[in-house]
Amino acid sequence: MRLRFGALAAAALLLPPALAACGTDDPSSATDKEAVAGSTTAAAVVAKVAKDDALNAQLPADVRSAGTITTGISTVGAPFTFLAPDNKTQIGIEIDLRDAVAKVLGVRAAPTTTKWDSLLVGVQTGKFRVAQGNFGVTKDRLKTYDFVTYYNDGFGFLANPATNQPAVTQLTDLCGRKVGTFTGTSFIGVLQSHEGDCAKLGRQPWKISTYPDQASFTLALDQKRIDLYLRSAIRAQYDAKQQPAKLAFKGTLNSEHVGFVLKKGDALGPVLQKAVQKLIDDGTYARILQAWGLQTGAVSTSQLNPPGLD
Structure with missing residues (x-):
């Protein structure tokens, strides 16, 4: 896919x-x-x-x-x-x-x-x-x-505005980056099923971390422990609007x-x-x-x- x-x-x-x-x-x-x-x-x-x-x-x-x-x-x-x-x-x-x-x-x-x-x-x-x-x-x-x-x-991506992360326009844009998402979401399975995509391009794989709530992943972004956070595209855009100093919207992948x-x-x-x-x-x-x-x-x-x- x-x-x-x-x-x-x-x-x-x-x-x-x-x-x-x-x-x-x-x-x-x-x-x-x-x-x-x-x-x-x-x-x-x-x-x-x-x-x-x-x-x-x-x-x-x-x-x-x-x-x-x-x-x-x-x-x-x-x-x-x-x-x-x-x-x-x-x-x-x-x-x-x-x-x-x-x-x-x-x-x-x-x-x-x-x-x-x-x-x-x-x-x-x-x-x-x-x-x-x-x-x-x-x-x-x-x-x-x-x-x-x-x-x-869809799949939406958030980043710490201070890190100036590039926009995500395809899945392999995640190669070499640390990606967080909520525990138990369908996003995890999609990322795991494409773990080999980066190697085919000679690039480092992405690393996945999971978080139980919004406070946890916002802190992880703030402390630069992850580069991007993956969640609902609709929610990601809403979050970025509500907290522009902490969260920047970095794009949407797919439609679900x-x-x-x-x-x-x-x-x-x-x-x-x-x-x-x-x-x-x-x-x-x-x-x-x-x-x-x-x-x-x-x-x-x-x-x-x-x-x-x-």
Whole structure:
């Protein structure tokens, strides 16, 4: 697989977060007016969503009977899932998409908040039916889980502005550089699967370090223990905007499908896909993304299990 450069449009810089298309357990609260405004506007859009009786009739019997879809969620960070100013209420683009889909299906989302790295396990063990955490579709994950996509993200790179790191436009730009990322993300597998690329060019390999939270990797960049930090492209641009003295955005690689995660073969998957597609077709989806300034990540078609990254 060859990873190509693709910069997100300037609109994404206005976002009030990667995982990237990978997901992180990186708590964040709505400390700026843009985030609060985005949430308020999107909530008004979701409030107008009506039940689709035909789709409700297609739900698995246990879901229709219960009237709820158990959902695992984590405080990934703005604009995906994060805390409102009350430090209790979860808001974000994934919350709004989840609630809009539930309303289309005529059920209620019953969320369970947990650590990001416990979400996929929770789906597999049946703790909850669906998980959200800005999870990107990968070939490895597709062996165990089903995905219903609802936007695209990418791989974004951050650096300490004082180090004047060159921009990243292809994967081999990382050769000889120290790269950090969050523990447990899909980024690690991609980097490991291409470890031999630098040797083919006669260059030194990249070195990978992992960090549990934003404070840790920001400190590592500040102390120059790593050259670059890899995370969600959307979140990386947001971070650079919020902390320009500490973080500089250095480019985006690839495009990754992001969506709901279900256990492999769950009959709920195809119905979720139809619900997302209905929101796309009737314009609700576009209005939600616009509220968050996330139009550059929009998709025209929701997919069930699209091809995943290596």
